[in-house]
Amino acid sequence: METSGSAAITATGLTKRFGETVAVDGVDLDIPRETVYGFLGPNGAGKTTTIEMLTTLTPPTSGTARVAGVSIENRDQLKQHIGYLPHDPPVYESFTAREQLAYAADIRQVDPDRADERIDAMLERVDLLGDANDRIGTYSQGMRRKVGLVQALLHDPDVVFLDEPTSGLDPRSSRTVIELINEQVETGTTAFLSSHILPVVEELADTVGVLYRGRLVAEDSPERLVERTEEGTGTLEEAFLDITTEGGPA
Ligand SMILES: Nc1ncnc2c1ncn2[C@@H]1O[C@H](COP(=O)(O)OP(=O)(O)OP(=O)(O)O)[C@@H](O)[C@H]1O
Numbered sequence: 180m181e182t183s184g185s186a187a188i189t190a191t192g193l194t195k196r197f198g199e200t201v202a203v204d205g206v207d208l209d210i211p212r213e214t215v216y217g218f219l220g221p222n223g224a225g226k227t228t229t230i231e232m233l234t235t236l237t238p239p240t241s242g243t244a245r246v247a248g249v250s251i252e253n254r255d256q257l258k259q260h261i262g263y264l265p266h267d268p269p270v271y272e273s274f275t276a277r278e279q280l281a282y283a284a285d286i287r288q289v290d291p292d293r294a295d296e297r298i299d300a301m302l303e304r305v306d307l308l309g310d311a312n313d314r315i316g317t318y319s320q321g322m323r324r325k326v327g328l329v330q331a332l333l334h335d336p337d338v339v340f341l342d343e344p345t346s347g348l349d350p351r352s353s354r355t356v357i358e359l360i361n362e363q364v365e366t367g368t369t370a371f372l373s374s375h376i377l378p379v380v381e382e383l384a385d386t387v388g389v390l391y392r393g394r395l396v397a398e399d400s401p402e403r404l405v406e407r408t409e410e411g412t413g414t415l416e417e418a419f420l421d422i423t424t425e426g427g428p429a
Pocket residue numbers: 197200201202220221222223224225226227228229
């Protein structure tokens with residue numbers, strides 16, 4: 180695989196406008212491989228738009244980025260290296276989970292000899308093996324989320340983009356998903372994690388970036404962001420509220 184130094188994601192001046200709206204405004208990123216980057220921001224801050232640019236789903240208005248060493252202009256090459264769990268996972272209602280994942284494995288060119296075994300192991304991990312032959316149309320939101328997560332990780336991507344991976348999951352499933360993400364990172368994947376569930380971000384992220392009105396206004400380890408709170412002993416939530424309060428510290 181083509182690589183550029185040790186960075187999993189680099190971006191320079193990444194900007195997206197929708198008419199008068201500047202959704203993402205000159206974002207620079209330099210995210211090392213095999214780390215978890217927590218991407219925070221209030222509703223409408225530009226997180227999804229940033230992820231859509233980094234996953235080639237929408238082109239930037241200006242700026243450049245490379246993911247896993249591949250330019251975001253090179254969609255066909257890049258998509259083999261990335262996984263994406265969006266807000267609404269792309270699944271066919273009429274497929275069973277097993278059919279959906281076999282289809283995804285085929286598209287992502289997972290070795291056919293390995294695919295079935297990997298699908299079963301991951302379904303078992305997220306406690307979906309018993310439901311694997313039921314149609315996704317009958318699944319709960321949490322079950323869909325888990326299928327979407329397995330689909331995003333199935334091909335061992337170099338970089339995985341996760342939008343609210345634990346949203347709607349029960350505590351045990353949430354814990355399993357956190358462990359799964361940690362293990363995936365230990366085996367070489369970089370995770371770009373967008374979530375409003377701050378304890379999960381605090382637990383997983385090596386670095387947290389806070390987007391506010393399209394701009395990256397803070398970037399540091401969770402511990403260092405917490406040190407910036409009034410008493411220096413707060414939570415990531417307090418740090419987030421300070422950073423994203425109008426006129427507050429940036
Ligand atoms: N296709 C679009 N056309 C016009 N405006 C858009 C489009 N997509 C996003 N926007 C605008 O861009 C801004 C950023 O939206 P985005 O969805 O990236 O935010 P977000 O940080 O992901 O929010 P949330 O936490 O609510 O999911 C918002 O003002 C939104 O209205």
